[in-house]
Amino acid sequence: MLKSFLILFITLITVNQTKAADYAYFGFEPEIITNYVAVKKKMGYVRLTVELMIEDSSNFEAVEHHSPLLRDAIINIIGQQPEAKIKSINGRHEIQKLCEEQVKSLLTKETGQPLIKKLLFTQWLDN
Known part of the structure; x- marks a missing residue:
């Protein structure tokens, strides 16, 4: 009985141990600096830092390769x-979601494949 319990316990531990996230x-x-149209047709600008959380570190080079396309978007x-x-x-969160x-x-x-888990704005300065 004890032997069966130990085998079951070890099996459960092994099954529950999942591979650690490889982000x-x-x-x-x-940094990204871009303009937007402000009230009264003035130009405003935003300066932001964007980070992409890549689901698997082996996809880093693919994301880097496509970074000009992603930056433009x-x-x-x-x-x-x-x-x-x-x-x-709230608007920034909506913009972040649109970008993601x-x-x-x-x-x-x-x-x-989407390759990324999350897009993060780590810095946001607007004028």
Whole structure:
């Protein structure tokens, strides 16, 4: 009985031990600086740092290879946003989600997989 219990216990531990997450982070260099149309047709700008959380570190080179395409998509999304969204916390979260969805979509078209788990804005300065 004790032997069966130990075997079951060891089996459960082995099954429950999953491979540790193998994440990597890709940061766009240099920082992204882009304009948006502010109220009264003035131009405002946003300076931000973007990090991509890559699900498997072996995909780092593929993400790096496609980084110009991804950077362009992020800049286009931000440039189309109204000033109110740029300057609000909730608006920034919406923009971050739009950028993440677009990056995943582009990577899926290019590589067959989204490759990233999350897109993060680690710094955001607007004027």
